[in-house]
Amino acid sequence: MTDFPDRVTITEVVLRDGLQLEPVIVPTAEKIRLAHRLIDAGLTSLEVGAFVNPTRVPQMADTEEVLTALLPGSAAMLHTLVFNRTGAERAVAAGARDVRFVVSASEGHSKANAGAGVEQALDRIDEAAEILAGAGVRTQATIATAFVCPFDGPTAPQQVARVATRLKAAGAAVIHLADTIGNANPSQVRETVASVRERHPDLELGLHLHDTYGMGLANAWAALSMGVAHFDASLGGIGGCPFAPGAAGNIGTDDLVHLLHREGISTGLDPETLAAVRDELAIAVGHPLSSSLSQVPAAPAPPAR
Template sequence: MEPDRDVLITDVVLRDGLQDEPTIVAAEDRVRLGRLLLAAGLGSLEIGAFVSTRKVPQMTGTDAVLQVLARDAAAALHTLVFTEFGAQQAVEAGARSVRFVVSATDGHSRANAGVTTDVALDRLAPAAEVLQDAGVRIEASIATAFVCPFDGDTPPAQVASTAKRLVQLGAEVVHLADTIGAAHPGAITRGVMAARDAVPEVPLGLHLHNTYGMASANAWAAFGLGIRRFDAALGGIGGCPFAPGASGNIATDDLVHFFHREGVHTGIDPVKLAEARDLLAAVVGHPLHSALSLVAKPRAAVSVN
């Protein structure tokens, strides 16, 4: 962790935040958002995905966003890949860090990837080889690590076995995702402990959604367990198109505010983060979901031209 940070927050608005938006945000506007997030002090961004743009058209232009931001960013820039072809696209675009996503449950895996968890993991083996040969760093996220919209509560043993397989594929960090925002602190504790026992040598992170208003409580529970990596999306937007009931991510602006009030250093400037939030509201064309976006004083309109 950097000296000015007690936690590392990865803002995922450019991928997870925008992938479920009805409006396709232009690549140049995603670059503008990325630059404002970097200027606010974000040390890590998830900036897009190399996936089928027929299924997820919001990710069109990920290569262009990556290439522009990489020219002036010292921060970690992550892209999502599911397949060998996606890995090849990431390498060709100059990616230095990618994330795999695999569901801990077969129900969500079939909806999201069209195959069971075991098959999805098997499919990642050639992708991992492509990335490792190119010297690209691999992280991984385990979707539905706590609750699945199809299979119900996720057994911690499934989280553990999935984490092991991902580390065997080369993942250097494993993030546990509350994909539909239905977890509570007890479930967070069980999932984190199962993953930690399975892969004690690998740092863990948490990817939270706020469907039932529990995301801050879950983040605090995870912090108490030693978790120091958190995903969040500016304005609290986002969700999984293939997970019924999923709502927005925990908001970056709210999470930063929460941690700062608890004396936890994030390295992020809330004022500059608010500038990025203003631009986000302008480009998506609707109110955001974060608590701070609702209570902040009105600011001058941000041009999207």
């Protein structure tokens, strides 16, 4: 099956997934500045933080401040992550317009990441969804360890489809399948996407891919060939889950845009501005970045599409 989309929506996750694994805590003002620069590059969808316990993820302790500074006058979708009722209440109090639920498909990662098994985590999402719906907040969802779990091994596609059923019922408009530890392969991506689509043919799907073993763009290509048109990516390829042993960086937004534009798929992003912001990000985190394009500063960029 080959049904490549003409246009792809990229959600930039560097301010959340990218920074949550960094040893340095980037100042709030710098996060806000980087967000504006990313919007300048053409991004219309960004993850800007997570309403989680700041003692477990101190890099996200300023999510309220970042979100409230960015909301006025912004047309971009500014996503924040929520795992439970408390997170939902914090999101509503901060004026959030767009929230992402996160649930693991595997028991081992769910207990490490959310402190609860899959069923209990889904029950918590149901509570959160009720609060958010009452406040008119738009919701999407991410299914973590949708392909491989660092504790339980490969995740059955049928289990991912079952979790997707619960999240769709909770009101998620788009469900993103996450290769949390970057250990999936294109065959797994195709099989799992097909399994979810078989149960929910009308559901909008996205992919959240990591590049631990260098398979990120190959997995993106497999999803693209099935018509998937929503992708998460992190500028410079930084990031990872602090509760998934072995997790490494995301696919780079710059690398993904380069691939898409070379293949004639539109993103609305300007590669030259992305490259400039990437250089600014490297200064903010204090180390070189890991995307392929960040290793070749003089690489010619194809025109924006």
